[in-house]
Amino acid sequence: MITASYFLYVDPGSGSYLVQLIIAAILGALFYFRNLWWKIKAFFFRSKKEDANKNEQTNDQL
Numbered sequence: 001m002i003t004a005s006y007f008l009y010v011d012p013g014s015g016s017y018l019v020q021l022i023i024a025a026i027l028g029a030l031f032y033f034r035n036l037w038w039k040i041k042a043f044f045f046r047s048k049k050e051d052a053n054k055n056e057q058t059n060d061q062l
Helices: 012-044 048-061
Strands: none
């Protein structure tokens, strides 16, 4: 029977780097999904001003 004991040591520099990576990943994911939500929301809920401007531009081109 083989038993293995592992003693892991994380020095302060590596620990702070690991914390920094975790925080950056969480904030990056939040930023990505917030922008994705804004794009989806803008696609479905366009303002009436934008629609009016688009109609005016198409009428001017004709």
